[in-house]
Every structure is written in structure tokens, then in C-alpha cells.
Amino acid sequence: xxxxxxGATAGFGKATAELFAKNGWDxxxxxxxxxxxxxxxxxxxxxxxxxxxxxxxxxxxxxxxKNAIASITGSWKNIDLLVNNAGxxxxxxxxxxxxxxxxxxxxxxxxxxxxYMTRLVAPIMxxxxxxxxxxxxxxxxxxxxxxxxxxxATKHAVDALNRAMRIDLVQHGIKVTSIAPGLAETEFAxxxxxxxxxxxxxxxxxxxxxxxxDIAEAIYWAATRPAHVNILDIVLTPAAxxxxxxxxxx
Ligand code: NDP
Ligand code: 8X3
Numbered sequence: 001x002x003x004x005x006x007g008a009t010a011g012f013g014k015a016t017a018e019l020f021a022k023n024g025w026d027x028x029x030x031x032x033x034x035x036x037x038x039x040x041x042x043x044x045x046x047x048x049x050x051x052x053x054x055x056x057x058x059x060x061x062x063x064x065x066k067n068a069i070a071s072i073t074g075s076w077k078n079i080d081l082l083v084n085n086a087g088x089x090x091x092x093x094x095x096x097x098x099x100x101x102x103x104x105x106x107x108x109x110x111x112x113x114x115x116y117m118t119r120l121v122a123p124i125m126x127x128x129x130x131x132x133x134x135x136x137x138x139x140x141x142x143x144x145x146x147x148x149x150x151x152x153a154t155k156h157a158v159d160a161l162n163r164a165m166r167i168d169l170v171q172h173g174i175k176v177t178s179i180a181p182g183l184a185e186t187e188f189a190x191x192x193x194x195x196x197x198x199x200x201x202x203x204x205x206x207x208x209x210x211x212x213x214d215i216a217e218a219i220y221w222a223a224t225r226p227a228h229v230n231i232l233d234i235v236l237t238p239a240a241x242x243x244x245x246x247x248x249x250x
Contacts, residue, residue, distance in 0.1 A: 003020050004027075004079050004081070005028070005085060008027075012219075014040065016219050020216075022048055030057065062116050072124075081133075082132070103150045115161070133176045142159065162177075177232065183203065207249055
């Protein structure tokens with residue numbers, strides 16, 4: 001079995017690559033940080049005796065995505081699972097003062113990057129007559145929270161696209177699943193707050209947040225149901241999170 005995972009250099013993607021490798025899957029790991037991809041490939045292939053292929057590209061650059069997917073040849077084209085995971089939040093500001101550059105980055109990565117990947121990988125799956133696409137949404141795609149405006153909008157778009165692509169692809173036997181996590185401790189908050197580690201830590205103060213491994217398990221479970229079962233949407237939060245704005249901190 002072969003999984004292609006975007007955003008595999010950190011957080012959910014990294015944990016997912018590890019869990020699938022542990023279960024004997026070969027994996028195409030993607031991300032911009034080449035050194036991380038190289039060390040992960042060496043580590044996972046040795047530890048789990050599976051094949052790991054590295055593709056370093058930026059999901060927001062259509063030419064890079066096209067070249068990366070075109071470079072997948074031979075048995076690697078037999079992709080069983082695409083995990084559309086690469087994504088980010090940048091900034092947390094009211095709509096009237098938000099940085100427009102931050103908005104562009106979120107829209108380009110979370111929506112356009114996911115679309116480019118899907119547009120280029122789905123035809124391969126259709127040709128193979130099999131496949132499964134897992135889109136990483138968020139609780140921010142189910143509700144909105146103060147200052148979350150553009151990030152929430154991008155994840156609402158992922159939620160809509162998840163449902164839309166399912167009805168387009170069902171006739172080809174391709175499953176489509178959304179995984180929508182709440183607060184999870186990864187590099188996400190550090191990216192959102194542009195490297196401010198102290199501010200990033202406050203996001204998880206006094207709670208036991210989700211970990212990358214929790215999301216990896218949800219993805220793995222959805223990807224390994226019997227052929228006749230499709231999981232549409234998994235929403236998971238830390239036990240301390242009631243919704244985006246109700247978080248019980250000790
Ligand atoms: P991390 O910051 O830990 O990981 C993000 C990954 O996305 C990295 O591997 C990064 O790789 C990759 N990425 C970002 N931008 C690009 C790009 N332009 N091109 C290619 N790869 C890119 O965050 P998480 O693991 O937490 O986030 C993964 C997904 O989960 C995102 O879609 C996020 O919105 C979503 N999410 C996160 C939650 C959380 O609380 N952590 C909760 C709900 C959803 P590199 O920098 O090497 O390119
Ligand atoms: C990430 C979770 O609550 O920070 O998607 O938006 S949240």
C-alpha cells in the first residue's frame with residue numbers, strides 16, 4: 001500500500017508517516033524542508049523496512065506541484081491514499097487589521113494547495129480505479145472564533161471541498177474523508193505566531209492537547225476500513241475542549 005502525505009515534515013503529517021510506515025505502508029513524504037524529508041526517509045525506511053520516497057515542493061506553486069507529481073513513476077503511481085494535510089494559520093487578528101499577506105498565505109496553502117494536489121493526484125487514482133483522499137480540516141471549518149476569520153474561512157472551504165469532491169469521485173470508487181481536529185500541539189501555533197514560542201505555548205496552557213499521534217490514528221483507522229465502508233468526517237478535540245471558545249484550563 002502507498003500513501004502520499006503532504007506536510008510530512010512536522011506535526012500531523014510526520015506522525016501519520018510514522019504510523020503508516022510502522023504498519024508496512026510505503027510512503028511518499030512531501031514538504032518544503034528537504035533536510036527533514038531526507039532524515040525522515042532514512043529513519044523510517046531503516047526502522048520499518050518500508051520504501052520512502054521524498055518530494056520537496058511548495059504546494060502553493062502550481063508548477064512545483066505539477067513537476068513533483070509528474071516525477072512519480074513506476075509502481076509509486078499506485079497511490080492508495082492521498083493525505084491533504086499541508087496547511088497553516090498565520091496571525092490571529094480582527095478582520096479590520098489583519099495582514100493581507102497572512103491571508104494570502106493561508107488561502108494559497110490551505111485552499112489552493114489542497115486543490116492543486118487533488119487535481120493532479122485524483123486522475124492517477126481514477127486511472128488506477130482505486131484511491132482514498134483524506135482532507136485535514138479543523139474545528140475551525142465547523143465554527144468560527146474571534147480573530148480566526150480567514151483561517152476559519154479556509155477550513156470551511158476545505159469542509160465544502162471535502163463534500164464536493166466526494167460526490168465527484170464516488171463514481172470512480174474513490175473514497176473521501178475529512179479529519180477535523182481541535183487544539184493539537186504541533187508547530188502550528190509557532191507558525192501562527194511567526195516564531196514567538198512564548199505566545200505559542202499559551203495556546204496549550206493548562207490543557208492536555210491532542211498530539212500528532214492522535215490525528216495519525218484517526219487517519220489510519222479511516223484508511224483501513226473494509227472496502228465497502230467510507231468514513232465521511234471525523235471531528236476530534238482534546239477532552240478539555242467543548243468548542244473553539246470553550247476550553248477548560250487547569
Ligand atoms: P505543523 O506546522 O506542525 O505542520 C505543517 C506542515 O505543513 C509542515 O510539514 C509544513 O512543511 C507543511 N506546509 C506548510 N506550508 C506548506 C507549503 N506551502 N508547501 C508544502 N508544505 C507546507 O502543523 P500541523 O501538523 O498542526 O498542521 C497540519 C494540518 O492540520 C494543517 O492543515 C492545519 O491547518 C491542520 N490543523 C491543525 C490543528 C492544530 O491545532 N495543530 C488543528 C486542526 C487542523 P514545510 O514547512 O516543510 O513545507
Ligand atoms: C487548528 C485548531 O482551534 O486553532 O485548526 O483553529 S484552531
